[in-house]
Amino acid sequence: MxxxxxxxxxxxxxxxxxxxxxxxxxxxxxxxxxxxxxxxxxxxxxxxxxxxxxxxxxxxxxxxxxxxxxxxxxxxxxxxxxxxxxxxxxxxxxxxxxxxxxxxxxxxxxxxxxxxxxxxxxxxxxxxxxxxxxxxxxxxxxxxxxxxxxxxxxxxxxxxxxxxxxxxxxxxxxxxxxxxxxxxxxxxxxxxxxxxxxxxxxxxxxxxxxxxFDGKSRQGLSLLSMALGTIDTHYNGRLATIFVTQDMIRSSGAFFDETEGLINYALQLDGVLAAVIGLELTSGVKLSFRSKGDCPINKWAGRFGGGGHANASGAFVQNGQLQRTLKEVVDAAPSHVMADPSEITETSDELSQADLSLLAQFNGSL
The missing domain is CATH 3.90.1640.10 (inorganic pyrophosphatase (n-terminal core))
Known part of the structure; x- marks a missing residue:
């Protein structure tokens, strides 16, 4: 629109x-x-x-x-x-x-x-x-x-x-x-x-x-180090996930707003088309979705009650559990993230729900 x-x-x-x-x-x-x-x-x-x-x-x-x-x-x-x-x-x-x-x-x-x-x-x-x-x-x-x-x-x-x-x-x-x-x-x-x-x-x-951008605290850098260790890739490296838990915030001593921009480190990986970060809150899980080029992810975020732009969207899962929510997000990835673009025919912009479920069963999980 x-x-x-x-x-x-x-x-x-x-x-x-x-x-x-x-x-x-x-x-x-x-x-x-x-x-x-x-x-x-x-x-x-x-x-x-x-x-x-x-x-x-x-x-x-x-x-x-x-x-x-x-x-x-x-x-x-x-x-x-x-x-x-x-x-x-x-x-x-x-x-x-x-x-x-x-x-x-x-x-x-x-x-x-x-x-x-x-x-x-x-x-x-x-x-x-x-x-x-x-x-x-x-x-x-x-x-x-x-x-x-x-x-x-x-x-x-x-x-x-x-x-x-x-x-x-x-x-x-x-x-x-x-x-x-x-x-x-x-x-x-x-x-x-x-x-x-x-x-x-x-x-x-x-x-x-x-x-x-240049006012990061030592605690914020400690949180960055912890978050980088959580990066995982899925679907032959086309999707990357990263997360931050409440324990990571507490142990690092960082402010919550120092989670801003962490998703970009996952998106920077070679071959990654899209990235998702899960932020554990006391009331649920905050999700941010990012993608490169012609890889729309706003409808993906919409499946979790969110939305936004084609390359930058967000959602919040009330009372969500971090690892379970991230697995559901990975399993619900759209076809252009799940399958290599060369494998998607011009006449089929989206895989069927059955195909998506099958792919999710065998491809990357947390």
């Missing part, structure tokens, strides 16, 4: 320009794209004289603390049940904006507050299959990042709004969600947008990259 209804983007832009008070939110455990998109739009609207609050279910991860701290005082807040000021901000808002996610459950505790406010709720996103409860949607699945769409949103008002602060937020969003511009969703337009951002913000990429 690739929708580019300019009317959707125009309608969102008009609603934001007509509003005096705006509250923005994004998904739980916000990443660089989520926060970069939020902060860029919030700063641009603030420059236009709007009152803006970014209200999220979870705080920024440690490697993005610096970006959150650069925002105007009070503009970025973590939701607190019973906080009267936050409740009033939502109640008095003219419009509410959701970015970088299209699912109510991914908004965490903020979802109920937004849904019950009785205000127009706008969606700006690049993930497929949005839920239908939004008042106005702009979903552009061929955008490399939500921040790339935020650039278009702001540029449609006034490119001079992209000052150093807005440019920094947009750059963080686009750069992180493209894997430092190496993922297949990166396009010539992406690079053109980034070139304009760097020039308008007078940005130097190196300090931003250092802030994001």
């Amino acid at each position: 690739s929708t580019d209804p300019s009317s959707g983007l125009d309608a969102i832009r008009s609603a934001l320009l007509e509003a005096d008070r705006v509250v923005i939110t994004t998904h739980t455990r916000p990443d660089g794209d989520a926060l970069g998109t939020e902060f860029a739009i919030a700063q641009a609207l603030t420059a236009l004289g709007k009152t803006v609050l970014c209200l999220n279910a979870d705080p920024a991860p440690r490697n993005l603390d610096w970006l959150a701290e650069e925002q105007p005082p009070g503009m970025v807040q973590t939701y607190e049940a019973g906080n009267l000021d936050q409740a009033q901000a939502v109640a008095h808002a003219d419009v509410l904006l959701v970015v970088d996610t299209n699912s109510e459950k991914r908004l965490g505790d903020v979802a109920k507050v937004f849904r019950q406010a009785g205000k127009p709720i706008l969606l700006l996103d690049h993930h497929p299959d949005p839920e239908s409860w939004f008042s106005v949607m702009h979903v552009q699945t061929d955008a490399a990042a939500a921040a790339e769409i935020a650039y278009d949103l702001i540029a449609g008002v006034d490119l001079d709004l992209i000052d150093r602060g807005v440019a920094t937020a947009l750059y963080v969003g686009i750069m992180t969600d493209t894997g430092s511009f190496r993922y297949s969703a990166t396009t010539p337009k992406t690079h053109a947008v980034v070139a304009d951002i760097l020039e308008r913000g007078d940005l130097k990429p190196e300090p931003i990259h250092v802030s994001l």
Whole structure:
């Protein structure tokens, strides 16, 4: 799905320009794209004289603390049940904006507050299959990042709004969600947008990259060592799995957010088309799926209640047991991962369920 209804983007832009008070939110455990998109739009609207609050279910991860701290005082807040000021901000808002996610459950505790406010709720996103409860949607699945769409949103008002602060937020969003511009969703337009951002913000990429990626703790490196030892391959090396247990987190002393990026080590193995990481939580198993090139894995994640992009998806298995869940994931691998591409005929894009079950019985297991 690739929708580019300019009317959707125009309608969102008009609603934001007509509003005096705006509250923005994004998904739980916000990443660089989520926060970069939020902060860029919030700063641009603030420059236009709007009152803006970014209200999220979870705080920024440690490697993005610096970006959150650069925002105007009070503009970025973590939701607190019973906080009267936050409740009033939502109640008095003219419009509410959701970015970088299209699912109510991914908004965490903020979802109920937004849904019950009785205000127009706008969606700006690049993930497929949005839920239908939004008042106005702009979903552009061929955008490399939500921040790339935020650039278009702001540029449609006034490119001079992209000052150093807005440019920094947009750059963080686009750069992180493209894997430092190496993922297949990166396009010539992406690079053109980034070139304009760097020039308008007078940005130097190196300090931003250092802030994001070079602050690993000794405990985080210890966790990396443990996680690397769990890597296993399946289906003649086309699928790699990696996992992190609660015991590994405790014994290493690492923070949970230091699991970010571990899946890439499994995906980097020669011959691997797709990789899955299982993260053991007290409430279940968090799964992340990644793949290379023309190897879609979002429907695979969908079998476990998740979804996402063709090459990057996720899921959460409530009350799941780590090893059992990973085995089920391996056994449910799609045909392009199970079988060598040369063995799949042009007339059969997918193997039958019986064939998949048979392959799963004889090929890689944990």
